[in-house]
Amino acid sequence: MSVRLQKWNSKEGKVQEAWWVDVKFQHPDGRVERVRKASPVNTRRGAEQYERELRQALLHGTYGKEKKEVPTLEQFQERFLEHARTNNKASTAKKQGGHPAQAPGPRLRPPEAGSDRYRANRGVQGAEGEGGALSKKSVNNLLTALRKLLALAQEFGELNAVPKVEWLKAPKPETDFLSFEEAERLEALAEPGRWKAMITLALNTGLRIGELAALSWDCMDLASGRLVVKRNVYRGHLGTPKGGREREVPLNERALKALREYPQRIDSPWVFPQRDGGFIRNPQHTCAEAILRNATRADIRPIGWHTLRHTFASHLAMRGVPLKAVQELMGHATIEMTMRYAHLSPDVKADAVRALDVRPRGTLGAHSQKA
Numbered sequence: 322m323s324v325r326l327q328k329w330n331s332k333e334g335k336v337q338e339a340w341w342v343d344v345k346f347q348h349p350d351g352r353v354e355r356v357r358k359a360s361p362v363n364t365r366r367g368a369e370q371y372e373r374e375l376r377q378a379l380l381h382g383t384y385g386k387e388k389k390e391v392p393t394l395e396q397f398q399e400r401f402l403e404h405a406r407t408n409n410k411a412s413t414a415k416k417q418g419g420h421p422a423q424a425p426g427p428r429l430r431p432p433e434a435g436s437d438r439y440r441a442n443r444g445v446q447g448a449e450g451e452g453g454a455l456s457k458k459s460v461n462n463l464l465t466a467l468r469k470l471l472a473l474a475q476e477f478g479e480l481n482a483v484p485k486v487e488w489l490k491a492p493k494p495e496t497d498f499l500s501f502e503e504a505e506r507l508e509a510l511a512e513p514g515r516w517k518a519m520i521t522l523a524l525n526t527g528l529r530i531g532e533l534a535a536l537s538w539d540c541m542d543l544a545s546g547r548l549v550v551k552r553n554v555y556r557g558h559l560g561t562p563k564g565g566r567e568r569e570v571p572l573n574e575r576a577l578k579a580l581r582e583y584p585q586r587i588d589s590p591w592v593f594p595q596r597d598g599g600f601i602r603n604p605q606h607t608c609a610e611a612i613l614r615n616a617t618r619a620d621i622r623p624i625g626w627h628t629l630r631h632t633f634a635s636h637l638a639m640r641g642v643p644l645k646a647v648q649e650l651m652g653h654a655t656i657e658m659t660m661r662y663a664h665l666s667p668d669v670k671a672d673a674v675r676a677l678d679v680r681p682r683g684t685l686g687a688h689s690q691k692a
Contacts, residue, residue, distance in 0.1 A: 324360075324368045335565045340368035346379040354379065359477050363403055392479060394470065400477070401470045457491035464488055496661050497628050498635040499621065507619040508575075514583075515593050516611050521579040523626060526570045527633035527651050530626035531555055532562055534604035536592040543580060546572040550652065557602040568652045638662040641672075 323345075328338045340360040347353050356375055360368035378384035455463075468486045475483050499507065504524055511517035519533055528536070528550060535552035542548075548570045553562045562568065572580070580592075589598035601607055608626060616624050630651075637647050644666070648659040 324365065324372055326365070339363055340365060342368055342372045342375060344372060344375050344379070346376065348379075356384070361400065361477065363400070392474075394467075397470065397474055397479065401473055457489045458494070461488045461491055493661070496631050496635070497624070498631040499624070499628065501636065503619070503621050504632055504636070507615065507621055510619045511615045512611075512618070516615055518579045518583040519593055519608070520612075520615060520629065522576055523629035524633060525573050525576040525579075527630050528570070529553065529563065529630060530604045530608055533593060533626075534601035534608070535559060537590045538585060538592055539590065541572070541580065541592075543572070543577060546577055548572050548576075554600060554602065554604055556605075559600065562652060564652055564654045566652070568649065570650055634659070634662050635665055638665040641666060641668055 323343050325341055325343065326338055327341050328336055331337050340363050341357065342360055343355070343357045345353060345355050356379070358371075358375075360371045362368070362371065375384065464486055465488075468483070471480065471483045471486070474480045508517075508521050508524060511520045522528060523530075523533060526548065531553040532550050534554040536550075537552075540549050540551050550562050550568050550570060552559055554560075583592070585592075586594055586598065591598075591600045593601060595601055604626075612626050612629075613623055616622065634647050634651055637650070638644065644656065644659050644663060647662060648656050651659065653659050
């Protein structure tokens with residue numbers, strides 16, 4: 322079969338897919354030429370049309386002789402966005418939808434899209450953000466999408482090599498979390514019912530708000546204190562958790578008590594369903610007012626649900642839990658993401674060094690005898 326859908330896993334473990342054309346053509350002199358290329362249009366129908374065009378070019382001897390015009394970023398953007406919609410979660414595709422080709426600025430062809438020239442055209446704001454220019458973080462987000470676009474252009478044969486993209490040095494964002502006393506007060510004074518249970522679970526498991534909204538009773542075993550994060554909700558779409566992997570989070574006594582006391586609806590599989598029995602379809606907005614309201618009840622500054630996730634990780638680090646364990650509980654793809662909490666656990670480093678002060682019994686004597 323000369324047209325086929327190819328699937329593979331990216332470095333992050335995400336499933337990618339693209340339509341490829343594999344054509345074998347025998348010339349009149351008996352020579353067999355094989356052409357294997359990704360379809361410019363990533364659909365079966367587009368690949369079939371591309372196959373016909375390749376066969377015609379091979380038949381007339383024009384294949385490889387036509388002068389190819391390198392597309393501009395703006396011209397290539399639709400293929401990039403189509404690939405993003407096909408191969409990524411809804412949230413990732415939406416972020417990539419704001420890539421550089423869509424933003425006001427230069428119409429650069431991919432070979433010319435060096436990051437210095439691009440950044441000069443985009444502008445970078447100062448500390449106060451004067452002039453309406455983009456922040457360094459926003460520019461870096463666009464550069465990340467630019468790098469992915471260029472890599473895709475190379476994969477599709479539009480570029481021979483990906484130009485170097487250098488990110489700006491931007492300050493690391495501050496991580497807001499509640500103190501032990503604030504977390505206790507928020508949990509104690511939360512509105513009884515769904516919001517109290519969700520707040521308790523967030524503080525004691527570190528689940529994202531989209532994961533809480535997609536939590537079903539079959540993901541938990543209250544007898545063994547086991548919870549498996551299988552799904553996430555984003556803008557009405559049920560998908561895999563961020564990173565594309567399931568993870569297991571043990572339930573402590575507080576979380577178990579909250580779940581055992583929370584009534585289960587017999588007409589819904591979801592732990593925190595809406596009135597119609599379905600899952601919370603837009604938790605990032607639906608639940609925002611609730612957490613602000615409960616923070617006011619507890620006399621705490623305005624916070625978001627992600628603050629509770631940061632609180633979970635921060636409190637673990639402050640209690641000396643190894644960062645590798647924090648990473649696994651949080652579902653971070655890399656340890657670098659977890660290192661933001663490293664400064665909260667100085668005692669762990671001190672204890673690690675002190676371990677060298679304790680000599681194993683017999684070690685020195687055995688060494689001396691051998692010497």
